[in-house]
Amino acid sequence: MKNKDKNTITQFKGFFDLEKELEYINNMNKQGWKLVYIKCGCFYTYVKTQPDEYFTTIYMDDKEKISQMTTFAAQCGYESVPHTMDGVGNLLYLTAPKGKVSEEFVCDRESKIKFNSKLSIFYLILSIAFFILTAVFVIEAAACLNIIEISIGTVLLFMTPIGIMGLICAGSGIFLLLLFIKSHKKIKQLKAESFIYE
Numbered sequence: 001m002k003n004k005d006k007n008t009i010t011q012f013k014g015f016f017d018l019e020k021e022l023e024y025i026n027n028m029n030k031q032g033w034k035l036v037y038i039k040c041g042c043f044y045t046y047v048k049t050q051p052d053e054y055f056t057t058i059y060m061d062d063k064e065k066i067s068q069m070t071t072f073a074a075q076c077g078y079e080s081v082p083h084t085m086d087g088v089g090n091l092l093y094l095t096a097p098k099g100k101v102s103e104e105f106v107c108d109r110e111s112k113i114k115f116n117s118k119l120s121i122f123y124l125i126l127s128i129a130f131f132i133l134t135a136v137f138v139i140e141a142a143a144c145l146n147i148i149e150i151s152i153g154t155v156l157l158f159m160t161p162i163g164i165m166g167l168i169c170a171g172s173g174i175f176l177l178l179l180f181i182k183s184h185k186k187i188k189q190l191k192a193e194s195f196i197y198e
Contacts, residue, residue, distance in 0.1 A: 137166030
């Protein structure tokens with residue numbers, strides 16, 4: 001989606017993996033687009049800059065510490081990117097010109113472990129919620145069809161609108177569970193690296 005102003009663009013993207021989101025944003029930076037706003041977690045607005053002039057990082061902490069980090073980041077040359085999708089208020093998107101600030105300043109290993117720990121819990125809770133919804137939809141669909149023997153009625157069960165919703169919820173739950181596993185592996189990797197460097 002392009003705006004009338006050729007120096008500004010807005011793109012629609014959906015991410016469940018923050019590392020992939022950050023990779024996407026930094027690829028846009030390399031092409032000469034600086035992130036200035038994120039709306040609803042999926043509309044990314046950029047302004048035209050020089051290619052590879054900016055880089056972006058994500059910082060995650062407790063809500064009460066985010067405002068302190070925002071002030072500290074500004075003193076260090078970072079700009080905070082406004083966004084409307086983080087209801088809990090513990091995500092901070094920071095962008096800055098390359099070479100003028102340290103790219104690792106908010107990316108120490110301890111912060112990454114904390115970041116991924118919170119993320120993995122979030123994925124696990126959502127996954128459980130979707131599996132519970134799956135069970136509710138399947139039970140409801142079975143009740144509507146008066147299916148007693150699942151072996152006979154399984155195909156019919158998932159052909160109903162309620163059954164289809166159950167399948168969608170099951171797929172979402174599996175997807176989020178895989179993200180939880182990936183995030184958990186990342187935590188183990190970071191902890192192993194911490195042990196090596198200590």
